[in-house]
Amino acid sequence: MGKCLIIGAGGVASVAAAKCCQNSDVFSEIMLASRTKSKCDAIKTRLDNTKTKIHTAQVDADNVPELVRLFNEFRPCVVLNLALPYQDLTIMDACLEAGVHYVDTANYEPPDEAKFEYKWQWSYRERFEMKGLTALLGSGFDPGVTGVFCAYAMKHYFDEIHYIDILDCNGGDHGYPFATNFNPEINIREVSANGRYWENGNWIETKPMEIRRTYNFDGVGEKDMYLLYHEELESLAQNIKGIKRVRFFMTFGQSYLTHLKCLENVGMTSIEPLMYEGREIIPLQFLKAVLPDPASLGQRTKGKTNIGCIMSGVKDGKPLDYYVYNICDHQECYKEVGSQAISYTTGVPAMIGTMMIMNGTWKKPGVYNIEEFDPDPFMDALNKWGLPWVESFNPILVE
Numbered sequence: 572m573g574k575c576l577i578i579g580a581g582g583v584a585s586v587a588a589a590k591c592c593q594n595s596d597v598f599s600e601i602m603l604a605s606r607t608k609s610k611c612d613a614i615k616t617r618l619d620n621t622k623t624k625i626h627t628a629q630v631d632a633d634n635v636p637e638l639v640r641l642f643n644e645f646r647p648c649v650v651l652n653l654a655l656p657y658q659d660l661t662i663m664d665a666c667l668e669a670g671v672h673y674v675d676t677a678n679y680e681p682p683d684e685a686k687f688e689y690k691w692q693w694s695y696r697e698r699f700e701m702k703g704l705t706a707l708l709g710s711g712f713d714p715g716v717t718g719v720f721c722a723y724a725m726k727h728y729f730d731e732i733h734y735i736d737i738l739d740c741n742g743g744d745h746g747y748p749f750a751t752n753f754n755p756e757i758n759i760r761e762v763s764a765n766g767r768y769w770e771n772g773n774w775i776e777t778k779p780m781e782i783r784r785t786y787n788f789d790g791v792g793e794k795d796m797y798l799l800y801h802e803e804l805e806s807l808a809q810n811i812k813g814i815k816r817v818r819f820f821m822t823f824g825q826s827y828l829t830h831l832k833c834l835e836n837v838g839m840t841s842i843e844p845l846m847y848e849g850r851e852i853i854p855l856q857f858l859k860a861v862l863p864d865p866a867s868l869g870q871r872t873k874g875k876t877n878i879g880c881i882m883s884g885v886k887d888g889k890p891l892d893y894y895v896y897n898i899c900d901h902q903e904c905y906k907e908v909g910s911q912a913i914s915y916t917t918g919v920p921a922m923i924g925t926m927m928i929m930n931g932t933w934k935k936p937g938v939y940n941i942e943e944f945d946p947d948p949f950m951d952a953l954n955k956w957g958l959p960w961v962e963s964f965n966p967i968l969v970e
């Protein structure tokens with residue numbers, strides 16, 4: 572029915588491409604374009620037995636004229652950005668110039684500053700509106716499905732949601748003492764930053780990993796989790812009516828934390844450039860080069876993820892608690908698409924968000940976060956495309 576151009580050829584892009592091919596009624600043609608074309612070709616080879624026609628191309632997504640040329644040649648309906656957050660703005664610029672809708676899974680981050688905020692992408696609102704184009708921001712799992720969960724709860728169960736806790740639990744074990752489940756540079760920048768949450772109209776800042784809680788996750792068991800800043804907190808604090816507090820917790824094992832502390836203490840997680848044997852290097856990028864490639868973890872990772880939102884608020888004047896989550900099994904994902912659950916839980920919603928724009932289910936010119944759209948068709952699609960969700964009206968709350 573339509574054409575989609577996927578930028579990036581990493582763990583998430585390979586799952587999104589596989590899911591597009593399962594959904595060839597909507598995705599009749601896809602193009603995989605990335606910095607290293609051989610990675611696009613490898614994905615194409617794995618997926619060749621499909622009705623969806625697959626093309627590949629080399630592109631530098633930091634270069635707007637190069638992107639515009641490619642978009643004008645292929646003429647996609649939507650560009651799905653699964654490169655790195657550093658490329659969000661150049662890809663949005665190119666979409667505006669070529670008249671193409673835009674979808675991503677992570678908000679813009681300047682490469683030389685570990686700071687992510689929506690302000691850069693929100694400043695494109697008028698330009699997308701004027702061109703009649705839609706930019707859907709954050710269509711992964713978190714951000715992504717977590718925002719859809721909140722919008723669904725707001726639409727069907729609550730008059731006001733006062734408290735939201737997003738709980739991201741990875742109970743998987745890959746057998747390495749230290750590895751990250753997605754791009755190590757992005758992951759380490761995120762978890763080594765100060766924590767932050769929204770309460771009563773203000774941001775409260777914490778030291779990294781300062782707030783710890785223990786939670787018993789369905790399908791996984793009891794885990795320690797730590798409060799982090801995560802990008803959907805910024806948009807949910809604006810878009811959910813009556814919100815008083817919104818927090819994000821992620822589970823980490825002791826081995827991961829001990830290694831991270833040590834790497835931090837010796838300066839390996841720094842993004843300050845330094846000279847090494849006459850060449851400028853960035854320690855965190857060097858560290859990425861020596862760590863296991865997240866795409867290689869799939870076969871080794873056993874166990875499950877459980878990601879969801881606990882919400883408390885009121886309905887018809889009465890207090891109400893609600894928990895909605897997905898459990899995803901690493902080995903099942905590997906069997907289906909050759910990737911572990913972290914890439915799977917991001918790649919599936921990336922395909923679904925793109926489908927919502929491609930088939931016109933979500934039509935709204937401008938730049939929007941995912942919770943600003945009707946959640947119902949997306950919730951149905953999650954059940955259909957591999958991320959079924961579970962509801963509880965009597966959850967244990969996080970203190």
Ligand SMILES: NC(=O)c1ccc[n+]([C@@H]2O[C@H](COP(=O)([O-])OP(=O)(O)OC[C@H]3O[C@@H](n4cnc5c(N)ncnc54)[C@H](OP(=O)(O)O)[C@@H]3O)[C@@H](O)[C@H]2O)c1
Pocket residue numbers: 578579580581582583584604605606607610630631632633653654655656658676677709710711712713714715752753754757865866913916917
């Ligand atoms: N919302 C969520 O739930 C969620 C969860 C996980 C990840 N994410 C996001 O998903 C995105 C992809 O993650 P991933 O784990 O798949 O990362 P990845 O494996 O590192 O893949 C990134 C891909 O982007 C390509 N790329 C980087 N810079 C480029 C450039 N200038 N031009 C063209 N291509 C470029 C890379 O090319 P090379 O192959 O040449 O390096 C690589 O193929 C990231 O933005 C990440 O933050 C979101």
